[in-house]
Amino acid sequence: MKVGVIGGTGRVGSRLIAHLRAGGHQGVALVRSAGVDVVTGEGLREGLEGCEVCVDVSTPPAFDESSLRFQEAAMAHMVEAGRAAGVGHFVVLSIVGCDDVPQVPYYAAKAYQEQALADSGVPWSVLRATQFHEFIPDVMDWTTERGVVRLPPTPLQPVAAADVVNVLVDVVLGPPTRARANLAGPESLALDDLARHVLALHPDGRAVVTDEQAGIFAAVPGAELTAPHDATIAPTTFDEWLRDSWPA
Numbered sequence: 001m002k003v004g005v006i007g008g009t010g011r012v013g014s015r016l017i018a019h020l021r022a023g024g025h026q027g028v029a030l031v032r033s034a035g036v037d038v039v040t041g042e043g044l045r046e047g048l049e050g051c052e053v054c055v056d057v058s059t060p061p062a063f064d065e066s067s068l069r070f071q072e073a074a075m076a077h078m079v080e081a082g083r084a085a086g087v088g089h090f091v092v093l094s095i096v097g098c099d100d101v102p103q104v105p106y107y108a109a110k111a112y113q114e115q116a117l118a119d120s121g122v123p124w125s126v127l128r129a130t131q132f133h134e135f136i137p138d139v140m141d142w143t144t145e146r147g148v149v150r151l152p153p154t155p156l157q158p159v160a161a162a163d164v165v166n167v168l169v170d171v172v173l174g175p176p177t178r179a180r181a182n183l184a185g186p187e188s189l190a191l192d193d194l195a196r197h198v199l200a201l202h203p204d205g206r207a208v209v210t211d212e213q214a215g216i217f218a219a220v221p222g223a224e225l226t227a228p229h230d231a232t233i234a235p236t237t238f239d240e241w242l243r244d245s246w247p248a
């Protein structure tokens with residue numbers, strides 16, 4: 001099967017293409033460095049030529065309000081170009097609970113992305129994952145000042161990107177479900193404690209201070225981002241990932 005992967009050089013996209021190739025399939029990276037821009041639509045129609053499936057695992061450049069404009073353009077171009085190329089299955093990797101936290105602009109944009117795909121009339125599937133283990137060090141860097149990481153105790157249930165790809169590949173190779181499936185890691189932990197786990201195993205001189213107001217996750221009221229009852233639970237714990245897969 002030939003699969004067009006928008007964002008195919010990213011954390012998830014590159015692993016997905018390797019996984020597809022290992023299974024005897026063809027994954028094509030549709031990214032700006034290959035002349036494809038999902039925001040302008042440039043190169044997308046040509047890139048999807050001969051693809052049975054199109055997956056979007058791209059990421060907007062910023063986590064602010066501009067992410068909605070990115071998703072509006074991306075979804076319109078993906079559906080239009082995919083239809084023209086005869087793609088039979090459209091897949092998006094989204095985020096668990098994104099529609100429950102519209103206060104976080106990036107998550108509101110992901111909820112828009114899902115709904116735009118579902119409303120488009122094309123055959124679709126959505127896999128929602130929780131925050132990646134690999135994402136936690138980025139979140140720590142965003143709120144580091146003078147050697148102190150400030151983070152709220154927001155409950156998260158992170159998942160290893162490799163575990164996400166193991167599930168995503170089955171969604172991509174399976175039939176369109178016209179449904180949102182949920183995937184989470186095995187443990188729910190407070191975000192500030194996740195940062196403490198990072199620095200306990202990989203100390204770099206920083207300290208963690210609990211701050212209810214710090215960073216984008218401060219806007220999350222409760223456990224919206226943890227596994228819903230129907231979620232598939234992936235195996236790799238955060239500490240296993242910290243031990244076996246560091247650096248991120």
Ligand SMILES: NC(=O)c1ccc[n+]([C@@H]2O[C@H](COP(=O)([O-])OP(=O)(O)OC[C@H]3O[C@@H](n4cnc5c(N)ncnc54)[C@H](OP(=O)(O)O)[C@@H]3O)[C@@H](O)[C@H]2O)c1
Pocket residue numbers: 006007008009010011012013030031032033034036037038039040056057058059060061093094095096110128129130131132133135
């Ligand atoms: N991070 C998390 O914790 C998390 C959790 C759940 C779901 N997700 C979702 O998982 C997906 C993959 O995340 P990731 O961490 O693997 O992303 P990533 O590593 O940041 O990779 C982003 C990819 O998007 C491509 N890209 C960016 N702008 C583009 C454009 N205008 N046109 C075409 N390609 C473009 C980039 O390539 P070029 O720069 O070469 O274009 C790159 O291949 C995202 O949709 C994200 O919302 C993430």
